[in-house]
Amino acid sequence: MSVPTLEPTARQRLRRTRTRAVSTLPALAVSTLRPHEYDLRPACISLVCPSCRTWVPINKPGTLRPKLVPHHMEEAGTKAPRRCPGSHRLVVLDMDIERWWQRLTEGVAETNGRRSNRVTMKPKVAVAPAITQILAPLLDAKVALKLYEAHNKGCAVCAPGTLRCSEGGRLAHLVAHTKRTEPARRAALTAREELAEQREQGLWVLRELQWALTAAAVRRADLQRVHDALEATLQQHNPQLTDWARADLMSAITMLATKVEQLSR
Structure with missing residues (x-):
């Protein structure tokens, strides 16, 4: 049997991972997260994983058992990556899109009213004379x-x-x-x-x-x-x-x- 000379490379992962694996962590309810920690828009439905604090897509959001896609703790390209324990974690989509969007809009309006948009120039400090x-x-x-x-x-x-x-x-x-x-x-x-x-x-x-x-x-x-x-x-x-x-x-x-x-x- 011939030994391959080239090092094996990782294949490109499919967009929707089809696997029956389920994380041992309890199901994650979207309502327990903050409004800015999840995105319920159909084009980019995702949330912030509580284990690694990174944005992770939700697989099969229209089914009965949506879950987080498998992902790593480290950045892409690092050696010996370690998989996040939040991979394949079940997600409970118990939040309405309109209600989520209303909470997010109210939070942004409150933040904008609390912060000033005016740029205050830092005064130049004169050099002390000798x-x-x-x-x-x-x-x-x-x-x-x-x-x-x-x-x-x-x-x-x-x-x-x-x-x-x-x-x-x-x-x-x-x-x-x-x-x-x-x-x-x-x-x-x-x-x-x-x-x-x-x-x-x-x-x-x-x-x-x-x-x-x-x-x-x-x-x-x-x-x-x-x-x-x-x-x-x-x-x-x-x-x-x-x-x-x-x-x-x-x-x-x-x-x-x-x-x-x-x-x-």
Whole structure:
């Protein structure tokens, strides 16, 4: 007997497998599955196998004993495939197509109402500036040079003096920039100080002018208030007062008279 030289290949399986084999698992009722786990349309009647969670066609759906077609647990083309225990499992088609389609439509409508179709663009995060870039407006040429020298002493790349790291390059650029802009920076700082001093002097002159406009009215009001107090104190003079009370009254009258004299000048 001759030995075949070619390896045997699997034959193409028929679309409707004709076999009397039945799985030992209990019959699977379609009503126990979720609406999106089975498809009752006649053109592609199938369901999700509970054992391997893959879509499997239903064989002979119009007969008394429909069942799942035999299928494997692994993907097609894998070596040593293992058959799913859900193969040849009986299926109970206890669900009406119209009722299934209504439940599926209601579930899709509810999901669409719960999820937004608007695409939200993710905002672009700006790159954080370096410390030298943040401190550049606040540093002068001397401070920038000190930072550059301190970096060169501690950096292994910038220490020989031939190469520069990214931070060393930024500091070198900062030193050159501060040296170039130092005269303009000092002039601007001097101008700001002079402007602040002029503003302070202007506010002081404005307060003096405002007080000069109201000084006469304030003096008259003070003088009238002291006159009223002096008259009220003189009315309290009574011959029946004791020596101590008369002394206190005369002291108050003297003090008020002095204030009147001072305000009348």
